[in-house]
Amino acid sequence: MEVSWKREKIRNGTNGSRFNLVAVLVGNYQTDGGAADNHTRQLGAIGEKFLNSKARDMRAFHQGLFWLHVDKKLNHLSIDPQEKEKIELTISKTVPRPGEDWALWSVTCIPRIDP
Numbered sequence: 001m002e003v004s005w006k007r008e009k010i011r012n013g014t015n016g017s018r019f020n021l022v023a024v025l026v027g028n029y030q031t032d033g034g035a036a037d038n039h040t041r042q043l044g045a046i047g048e049k050f051l052n053s054k055a056r057d058m059r060a061f062h063q064g065l066f067w068l069h070v071d072k073k074l075n076h077l078s079i080d081p082q083e084k085e086k087i088e089l090t091i092s093k094t095v096p097r098p099g100e101d102w103a104l105w106s107v108t109c110i111p112r113i114d115p
Contacts, residue, residue, distance in 0.1 A: 001025060001026065001027030001028070001079070001083060001087060002025075002026050002027055002090075003023055003024065003025060003026075003043075003087055003090045003091055004023075004024045004026055005021055005022065005023060005024070005094060006021075006022045006024060007019050007020070007021055007022070007048075008020045008022055008045070010047075018047060018048070018049060019047070019048045020045040020046065020047055020048065021045065021046055021047075021048055021051065021094070021095070022042055022044070022045040023042070023043040023044050023045070023070060023091050023094075023095070024040055024041065024042055024043065025039075025040065025041045025042075025043050025073075025074075025077075025087065026039075026040050027039070041073065041077075042073075043069065043070045043073045043074065043091070044066045044067070044069035044070040044073070044095075045066070045069075046062055046063065046065075046066040046095055047062065050062035050063070051063075051094075051095065057102075057104075060098035060099065060102040061098075061102055061103065063095055063096060063097070063098045063102065064098045064102035064103060066095055067095070067097050067098070070088075070091060074087065074088070
């Protein structure tokens with residue numbers, strides 16, 4: 001199995017065009033007890049602006065939301081734990097997994113800007 005990335009254009013009202021970066025799993029895997037077959041499955045998407053944001057906690061919050069989706073999708077697939085770990089490592093090179101307190105930004109909203 002491999003992880004590929006695609007860039008999707010999204011419309012954002014009057015702000016013009018923006019892009020999401022989408023993680024896609026490509027390969028043979030079994031879903032919900034069915035036979036293994038060649039599939040593609042979207043694992044998660046994140047706005048490119050959140051990957052490059054200097055607002056550290058906002059960036060971590062959106063990375064955390066991305067990883068919630070990825071973890072949920074991977075947990076529903078019948079794949080070997082070592083293969084799952086390999087997939088997660090590949091994804092984390094593009095979208096790092098945030099620290100455990102990533103969700104606190106939605107409560108505090110205190111901006112911390114990286115230099």
